[in-house]
Amino acid sequence: xxxxSPVLTKGVNRPDVNATEQTPKNGLAxxxxxxxLTGVGTLTYRTEAMPPIxxxxxxxxxxxxxxxxxxxxxxxxPEIIEASGAEExxxxxxxxxxxxxxxxxxxxxxxxxxxxxNFFHSPTVCLPASGWKTLEQSRHTLHDIPFYQTFDVTxxxxxxxxxxxxxxxxxxxxxxxxxxxxxxxxxxxxxxxIKKDNTHDLFIRLMTSIKDDxxxxxxxxxxxxxxxxxxxxxxxxxxxxxxxxxxxxx
Numbered sequence: 001x002x003x004x005s006p007v008l009t010k011g012v013n014r015p016d017v018n019a020t021e022q023t024p025k026n027g028l029a030x031x032x033x034x035x036x037l038t039g040v041g042t043l044t045y046r047t048e049a050m051p052p053i054x055x056x057x058x059x060x061x062x063x064x065x066x067x068x069x070x071x072x073x074x075x076x077x078p079e080i081i082e083a084s085g086a087e088e089x090x091x092x093x094x095x096x097x098x099x100x101x102x103x104x105x106x107x108x109x110x111x112x113x114x115x116x117x118n119f120f121h122s123p124t125v126c127l128p129a130s131g132w133k134t135l136e137q138s139r140h141t142l143h144d145i146p147f148y149q150t151f152d153v154t155x156x157x158x159x160x161x162x163x164x165x166x167x168x169x170x171x172x173x174x175x176x177x178x179x180x181x182x183x184x185x186x187x188x189x190x191x192x193x194i195k196k197d198n199t200h201d202l203f204i205r206l207m208t209s210i211k212d213d214x215x216x217x218x219x220x221x222x223x224x225x226x227x228x229x230x231x232x233x234x235x236x237x238x239x240x241x242x243x244x245x246x247x248x249x250x
Contacts, residue, residue, distance in 0.1 A: 051198070053111075055241050056243065058088050059088050059106055062234070062237060069226065071095075075091075081107075086108055089105065090104070102208045103205075103206065103208070104205070105204070122154075132159065133160075136156065139153075142224055146228065146235075147235060151171065153170060155167070166207050169223050170205040172204075174200070
């Protein structure tokens with residue numbers, strides 16, 4: 001589960017700009033990732049030896065002001081965080097100079113290599129379970145994203161109260177791999193584990209309103225502009241505040 005959007009009522013390595021292209025097809029990713037994750041448990045590559053990667057102050061301390069955006073935090077209840085598959089989360093909404101609003105949710109896992117039940121849940125299930133009706137779902141490519149250049153997200157159009165509609169983008173992200181699909185995210189985690197390459201795991205969801213005339217182009221441009229501003233800020237935020245092992249720090 002994920003919170004409702006207010007629109008609605010040690011360091012990290014720089015990402016490999018080609019990372020999102022070096023993945024198998026979804027079905028193959030599921031099979032390969034399961035085999036690799038099973039193999040990790042029987043080889044000397046013990047993921048338990050990888051310390052958790054905490055964020056000083058928690059992911060909930062993510063910045064509220066960057067670029068053209070000014071934000072306000074939302075409280076996320078602990079049971080919602082747990083149900084989403086995250087260890088901790090950030091939720092807030094941001095407004096730009098044009099008074100356009102974008103909702104941001106970030107789920108964070110400090111220990112990415114855990115049993116299947118602890119993987120992130122997908123909004124394709126959680127949003128309908130929260131009362132939103134999925135009207136459209138597709139794969140969409142974001143362009144000119146700092147450090148990544150391009151990567152794919154899942155795009156959804158959901159219907160809510162009073163026939164309002166929202167555009168949703170979401171994706172899954174390790175320290176240097178981004179994907180629109182949770183199964184490919186599991187493949188990425190398996191590859192990190194085999195290489196003994198410690199990583200966090202992120203789920204990121206953006207939401208914004210769609211005009212009554214039904215034209216999505218403005219909404220798409222708004223979310224893409226937000227992603228371009230947000231991604232380098234998030235990268236630097238993690239680089240500055242992450243540390244391995246020990247206990248969570250406030």
